[in-house]
Amino acid sequence: MANRITKHIPNAITCLNLFSGCICCVMAFWHLYDYALLCIVLSAVFDFFDGLAARALDAHSIIGKDIDSLADDISFGLAPSVIMFSFLSDYVIGEDWWTDYVPFIAFLIAVFSALRLAKFNNDSRQVSSFFGLPVPANALFWGASVVGFNNWMLNLPLWILIIAILLSCWLLVSEVPMFSLKFKNLNWNDNKVRFLFLAVSIGLLFWGIPGIALIILWYIALSIGVWIYNFNNFRKEC
Numbered sequence: 001m002a003n004r005i006t007k008h009i010p011n012a013i014t015c016l017n018l019f020s021g022c023i024c025c026v027m028a029f030w031h032l033y034d035y036a037l038l039c040i041v042l043s044a045v046f047d048f049f050d051g052l053a054a055r056a057l058d059a060h061s062i063i064g065k066d067i068d069s070l071a072d073d074i075s076f077g078l079a080p081s082v083i084m085f086s087f088l089s090d091y092v093i094g095e096d097w098w099t100d101y102v103p104f105i106a107f108l109i110a111v112f113s114a115l116r117l118a119k120f121n122n123d124s125r126q127v128s129s130f131f132g133l134p135v136p137a138n139a140l141f142w143g144a145s146v147v148g149f150n151n152w153m154l155n156l157p158l159w160i161l162i163i164a165i166l167l168s169c170w171l172l173v174s175e176v177p178m179f180s181l182k183f184k185n186l187n188w189n190d191n192k193v194r195f196l197f198l199a200v201s202i203g204l205l206f207w208g209i210p211g212i213a214l215i216i217l218w219y220i221a222l223s224i225g226v227w228i229y230n231f232n233n234f235r236k237e238c
Contacts, residue, residue, distance in 0.1 A: 010054035011063065014071050017046035021075025024143075028082040031090070033150070036083050037143035037209070043075035044136045069117045076139035077113025081106045084165065087146050091154060091161070102158065105165055112169040113138065119173060130178040133171040133220065141168070141216035148210030171220065177230075178223040197222055 024039035050068065084106035091103075113135045120130075145153065153161065179193055188195065200218055204211040 006057045007061070009057060010050045011061070011067060013046050013050040013053055014068050017043045017050065017075055018067075018071035020046060021071065021079045024075065024079040025082045028079065028086045031086055033083060033087070033143070033147045034209075036079070037140075037147050040075065040079055040136075040139050040143045043071075043079070044140065047072060047075070047136060065121070069121060072117055072135055073110065073114045076135035077110040077117075078107075080139040080142040081108075081110040083146055084109065084142055087150075087153070088161065091158065099158065102162065105162060108165065108169050109138070109142070112172045116172040129180050132174045132176060133168070133178060135172065137216050137219060138168055138172060141213050144209050144212035144216075148208070148213055176224060177227050178219070179226065193222065193226055 020039045020043040024036045024043070027033070027036035027039060047068075085103045088103035088106055116132055116135055119132070179197075181194055181197075183191055183194065197219060201215045204214045204218065207214065
């Protein structure tokens with residue numbers, strides 16, 4: 001009886017991830033962006049613990065893998081899309097008629113997040129590191145940006161926001177290697193990139209919610225920097 005109950009615990013946590021993502025969409029449509037961001041953070045916590053629970057309870061299942069991806073595309077794909085759709089809808093009020101259609105570009109985030117998740121599920125290389133930006137990081141970036149930099153973003157030219165959305169979509173499905181925060185040991189040489197990332201991130205957290213968006217930018221910049229450094233070293237060895 002106990003085994004029957006415990007095997008459902010990881011999927012129950014995944015469903016909480018999905019539920020929180022749905023609430024996020026509602027908060028975004030109501031322009032309650034701070035609560036929408038909170039829901040994304042909660043979804044990220046549930047997303048972390050469902051995998052942890054599955055490993056601890058040895059309760060892996062095909063259904064669990066499928067529902068995890070479905071939940072992630074809602075919480076980290078559709079949710080940030082709705083946040084940006086709602087934000088851009090306010091942004092273009094009073095502009096030219098064609099700008100009424102611009103907010104729909106935000107839903108490309110959901111489309112490319114789905115592609116990213118499908119790619120991840122079928123890519124055996126992405127065990128200890130990633131190729132492309134993880135969807136939770138992308139969702140946290142947009143949620144924290146709208147909350148933390150709302151007034152500043154409203155003063156940006158519209159084309160910059162459009163390019164930023166398209167760039168994030170490209171990063172999701174790109175072949176850019178991005179490190180994970182999985183520590184196999186605490187050796188400096190094996191984890192110096194992770195230690196550097198965490199050290200700077202702790203400082204950025206003192207900025208509050210804007211710091212969350214800056215942490216994601218720092219993660220992207222550091223990953224690209226390491227990629228370029230390793231590529232140059234490889235060329236020299238060749």
